[in-house]
Amino acid sequence: MKEIIHYELRFSAIGGQGIITAGAMLAEAVVQYKGLYAIHSPRYTAQVRGGPTKVDVVIDKNPIYFPKTTDVDYYLATSEKSFRTYFQDIKEGAIIVLDSNLVEEFNDPKYRVYRIPLIETAAKEIGNVVTVSTLSLAVTAKLTGLLSLEELEDFIPKRVPKGYEDINLKAVRLGFSLV
Amino acid sequence: MRKVVMPGNETIAHAAIAAGCRFYAGYPITPSSELAAEMSKLLPKVGGKFIQMEDEIASMAAAIGASVAGMKAMTATSGPGFSLKQEHIGLACMMEVPVVIVNVMRGGPSTGLPTHPAQGDVMQARWGTHGDHPIIALAPAFPTEIYMETIRAFNLAERFRNPVILLIDEILAHTYEVVEIPEPGEITLEERKLPPSGLNRLDFYTYNRREGDPPLLPNFFQGYNFHFESLAHDEMGFPTTDPEKVAYLARLREAKIEKHREEIWKNEEYLLEDAELVIFAYGSVARAAKEAVNRLRAEGAKVGLFRPITLWPFPEIPLKKAVGARKVLVAEMNLGQMVYEVERVLRRDVATLFKADGTPISPVEFVEKIRGEL
Numbered sequence: 001m002k003e004i005i006h007y008e009l010r011f012s013a014i015g016g017q018g019i020i021t022a023g024a025m026l027a028e029a030v031v032q033y034k035g036l037y038a039i040h041s042p043r044y045t046a047q048v049r050g051g052p053t054k055v056d057v058v059i060d061k062n063p064i065y066f067p068k069t070t071d072v073d074y075y076l077a078t079s080e081k082s083f084r085t086y087f088q089d090i091k092e093g094a095i096i097v098l099d100s101n102l103v104e105e106f107n108d109p110k111y112r113v114y115r116i117p118l119i120e121t122a123a124k125e126i127g128n129v130v131t132v133s134t135l136s137l138a139v140t141a142k143l144t145g146l147l148s149l150e151e152l153e154d155f156i157p158k159r160v161p162k163g164y165e166d167i168n169l170k171a172v173r174l175g176f177s178l179v
Numbered sequence: 180m181r182k183v184v185m186p187g188n189e190t191i192a193h194a195a196i197a198a199g200c201r202f203y204a205g206y207p208i209t210p211s212s213e214l215a216a217e218m219s220k221l222l223p224k225v226g227g228k229f230i231q232m233e234d235e236i237a238s239m240a241a242a243i244g245a246s247v248a249g250m251k252a253m254t255a256t257s258g259p260g261f262s263l264k265q266e267h268i269g270l271a272c273m274m275e276v277p278v279v280i281v282n283v284m285r286g287g288p289s290t291g292l293p294t295h296p297a298q299g300d301v302m303q304a305r306w307g308t309h310g311d312h313p314i315i316a317l318a319p320a321f322p323t324e325i326y327m328e329t330i331r332a333f334n335l336a337e338r339f340r341n342p343v344i345l346l347i348d349e350i351l352a353h354t355y356e357v358v359e360i361p362e363p364g365e366i367t368l369e370e371r372k373l374p375p376s377g378l379n380r381l382d383f384y385t386y387n388r389r390e391g392d393p394p395l396l397p398n399f400f401q402g403y404n405f406h407f408e409s410l411a412h413d414e415m416g417f418p419t420t421d422p423e424k425v426a427y428l429a430r431l432r433e434a435k436i437e438k439h440r441e442e443i444w445k446n447e448e449y450l451l452e453d454a455e456l457v458i459f460a461y462g463s464v465a466r467a468a469k470e471a472v473n474r475l476r477a478e479g480a481k482v483g484l485f486r487p488i489t490l491w492p493f494p495e496i497p498l499k500k501a502v503g504a505r506k507v508l509v510a511e512m513n514l515g516q517m518v519y520e521v522e523r524v525l526r527r528d529v530a531t532l533f534k535a536d537g538t539p540i541s542p543v544e545f546v547e548k549i550r551g552e553l
Binding site: 027063068 | 354463466470541
């Protein structure tokens with residue numbers, strides 16, 4: 001992994017999809033495995049389920065003063081509406097990951113865009129749509145190099161609810177192989 | 180010390196338990212609800228009581244009731260709920276009952292912006308309840324500080340027998356950050372002083388009370404008969420309209436905070452020594468300010484930050500000392516509230532950066548504003 005000085009990520013979705021959880025897990029894991037400082041700061045509307053939501057994750061070598069993003073390096077979105085709502089402060093050259101079934105065509109040479117059917121993969125290939133949180137986390141870890149496969153294989157079984165360890169481990173491995 | 184990743188709301192709940200809080204009454208309201216949820220999980224494990232009351236007024240009353248029965252008590256709310264609690268905050272001030280009130284600030288007025296941050300309640304924290312009354316309000320900004328200031332809120336409440344208001348905002352409440360939790364032996368807890376047993380009837384009211392001291396009131400069920408009175412009362416707790424007696428008790432209530440304000444004041448001074456411009460900011464806004472100070476210093480601009488952690492009583496002397504004759508920029512997530520205090524204390528106009536649209540002031544906005552000022 002290249003040395004991280006400061007890195008900003010944003011995950012946006014429709015409330016209830018589980019993407020906020022992906023951001024939460026990422027922040028916890030980098031604190032635990034990399035000894036870095038990390039915060040995650042969710043934003044949702046009064047309409048919690050079904051409304052556009054996002055979570056900002058800031059990772060830094062030093063304690064973090066401003067707990068929000070100002071230059072986003074990585075943006076993952078699983079809904080058209082939330083993708084557009086929170087398309088702000090995205091850095092040129094940023095990695096953008098979009099759910100290919102739920103976000104419309106987006107081509108801009110200023111960004112590195114990946115289109116992955118995240119929710120469909122979780123539902124059909126892994127067999128439970130709730131694993132989309134772990135799947136998105138794994139995709140993010142692979143694309144950014146923030147966490148290794150081994151680290152996630154150690155972290156995920158301890159973090160997810162009892163009885164869901166195996167399918168989430170499957171999601172980790174699949175996420176690493178998708179990109 | 181151990182490190183845990185938690186949002187501010189949960190941090191306050193854990194700190195309250197560590198401070199000895201064993202009673203919580205509340206009515207859930209965004210963005211404070213997670214605090215109540217966490218208390219409902221934690222309190223039963225330590226033999227404490229959690230009650231979800233029918234509304235904010237009742238939950239404030241229940242917290243006061245638990246406190247007079249001897250428990251360290253807390254309630255938490257946000258904007259509209261804070262308005263409702265004001266009547267009983269006055270009651271607690273009048274009856275000199277220790278209690279901690281957490282207000283997670285969101286956009287207002289009225290129901291405003293339930294899921295967005297603001298700092299619009301800082302004057303309400305001082306003057307929300309009617310009549311002259313003493314108050315303490317704390318505004319921590321960083322995760323570990325939120326933990327420690329929660330403990331301090333309980334300590335101050337117990338020591339001075341007064342409501343203490345802990346102010347955070349939606350950003351601090353919901354941002355998950357690394358909190359460094361001290362071991363139980365690393366924190367100091369203040370327990371309220373009680374009158375000795377065996378005093379003659381109502382003698383505890385006057386026992387050892389000097390101007391500047393909180394009263395030595397017994398807890399319920401300690402064996403004393405006594406009055407808790409919301410009307411202006413004499414030192415025995417009986418209602419009175421005698422101007423001399425009314426003024427005397429009012430003076431005692433004010434003096435207990437006033438005389439100890441230097442111990443209550445707490446602030447951070449960041450890179451002030453050679454600063455040509457001093458930012459005055461508190462709570463989450465001060466974090467953006469601190470980041471901006473670093474960015475501006477990297478360009479060679481001489482900027483510093485004065486960050487009050489105790490908002491009330493207002494840090495008159497520390498502010499005056501820290502700022503001197505230098506330029507000042509007051510930044511708040513409201514349309515200008517603490518700026519009145521800053522201008523009162525410094526006796527001059529200052530530059531301002533206000534924002535009340537539900538979004539935080541960013542370091543970028545600070546940098547642009549300050550480049551224009553220098």
